[in-house]
Amino acid sequence: MANHTPKTICIFGGTGFLGRHIVQDLARLGYRIKIVTRIPESAYFLKPYGDVGQIAPIQCGYDEDSVTRAIQGSDVVINLVGILYEKGKAKFKKIHTDYPAMIAKICNDKKVTQFIHVSALGVDKSLSKYGKSKLAGEKAVLLAYPKATILRPSIVFGPDDGFFNMFAKMSTIAPALPLIGGGTTKFEPVFVGDIAQSIANLIANNLPNNENPQGKIYELGGPDVETFKELLERLGETTGRKRALISIPVPIAKVQAAFMSLAPRPMLTMDQVKSLKTDNIVQDGALTFKDLGIKPKAMETILPTYLACYRRGGPFGNKKAA
DSSP states (O other): OOOOOOOEEEEETTTSHHHHHHHHHHHHTTOEEEEEESSGGGGGGGGGGSSTTTEEEEEOOSSHHHHHHHHTTOSEEEEOOOOSSOBTTBOHIIIIIIHHHHHHHHHHHTTOSEEEEEOOTTTTTOOSHHHHHHHHHHHHHHHHOTTOEEEEEOSEESTTOSSHHHHHHHHTTOSEEEEETTSOOEEOOEEHHHHHHHHHHHHTTOOGGGOOOTTOEEEEOOSOOEEHHHHHHHHHHHHTOOOEEEEEOHHHHHHHHHHHTTSSSOSOOHHHHHHTTSOBOOOTTOBOGGGGTOOOOOHHHHHHHHHGGGSTTGGGSOTTTO
């Protein structure tokens, strides 16, 4: 059997929810992985996902020199860095536009074979600062590194997600859950494992019909299209904690968001209220999971596996009593 050196993959944002799943899948496939982070110690928990020395945290800031050092010697670079709200020096333009542009330029200069940039679904129609900064980031990436591959996932669900878990926790203490603008915004939730597998397929060149993904944008959504209201109803069914759903008019939601934005980790911001004005679903004619060789998993097959802990009595609690 011929010896070969496994690819070295450099991941920006590898300690986050999506990053952890991607690291685990890629480590299992034998790749060498560099986790780029401002605080290397924060990535130590990822080391057991691979063999000794296979996963290495790399200290890196937002300056060009440290980013260049992190990327040096990499075959593949993946950017997962993103924020949901602005706080202090963490601004949408800096994180979603300028930083990806810098990474893409350095990838091009260092002749990195493949650059995968994870954006967000619906950014080309979004009215929010978040969405506009993400779209500007996509354009900047493709300008600096034209053969980059861009993935646009909808709401991502899975163990430790920030959406279903947050509302499930709320349902354990609150008699009602909020529906901003009536909860009519449509979403197409996507399982985190399907995104991780998509990236693995891209790196292994394991795509249907030998498709060339360079310079292309893929819109990733699951098999279920549901409104915000329907998602909360599904949550209630899954956890056995059905709660009243209270419609909150957008003007009132903006006032509430203005106060919530003052918190260190706000549950709602005015920009997020604005983002709910546009649907978050895959557009007709877009490249999708199918083009990446993935059949996305439905929510009903995954949600019960990690939301059962919110039932009264836990996973084995009496469903009727809940």
